[in-house]
């Protein structure tokens with residue numbers, strides 16, 4: 001397999017374009033991309049995905065995966081960084097009623113209220129509050145119980161695993177799940193309501209699924225040093241701090257993540273694509289690592305930053 005600096009077709013790489021990624025991917029030459037590394041909208045309510053219903057989100061990811069069948073080189077890879085949807089609202093979940101024992105600042109119990117009600121059958125909750133020296137809200141909360149997942153009127157949520165969806169769509173598109181890594185990022189305490197009112201863990205890891213397009217894959221043990229193979233190349237869990245700044249983009253992945261994926265799954269000189277390029281993390285690192293690059297995002301503010309950042313790399 002040869003990876004010429006200038007691709008044989010007229011198509012020019014080393015650019016970042018603005019547009020819907022499905023339309024832009026259709027312009028890329030056949031069998032031209034050695035690695036496509038991307039992180040799509042996760043359907044978690046970020047500004048750039050708020051217009052999407054779950055069906056639209058699924059359609060977007062499925063179609064983007066299908067666009068890759070033609071453009072990835074035989075033997076090349078598509079690596080998808082995605083997190084599970086930890087708070088997936090579902091109207092059909094029975095109300096999760098829980099008694100948050102540590103949050104009761106007032107000692108009045110449900111049993112006491114019921115006992116008082118038996119003695120004063122005509123008392124409403126305001127009368128009961130006076131009789132028990134507490135607030136009317138305490139009476140209501142004790143009698144109706146708290147819904148710990150967002151209050152009794154909020155829709156309950158469950159976890160939606162995204163990996164099974166992505167794997168299914170990739171296999172339909174002719175790819176095979178070759179490898180997976182866990183990106184262990186910083187624990188996301190900002191999501192505190194998710195865990196502080198329940199037994200759930202904080203959000204602190206994401207997946208990188210690596211799909212292979214059948215063909216001859218160049219295998220070069222010298223892509224990494226012996227120390228790098230031992231430290232991360234052959235390891236399943238990658239500890240890499242999250243990007244703390246969010247003034248540029250609110251969902252940037254770290255350059256360290258892009259660097260590992262690019263070094264492992266693409267040879268120098270080959271084309272690395274990011275169809276959801278955001279502010280250009282993948283393209284910036286690809287340029288620095290002597291790969292060709294191509295990036296797409298539908299937000300012109302992002303593509304302007306990505307272009308500048310990649311050129312400066």
Ligand SMILES: C[S@@+](CC[C@H](N)C(=O)[O-])C[C@H]1O[C@@H](n2cnc3c(N)ncnc32)[C@H](O)[C@@H]1O
Nearest residue numbers: 020021048251252253276277278279281297298
């Ligand atoms: C998770 S972010 C990617 C962040 C990127 N990895 C980085 O480090 O900056 C997803 C990006 O996809 C873009 N996007 C969402 N829908 C798109 C579409 N249909 N076509 C092109 N870009 C899209 C958003 O504007 C957003 O920048």
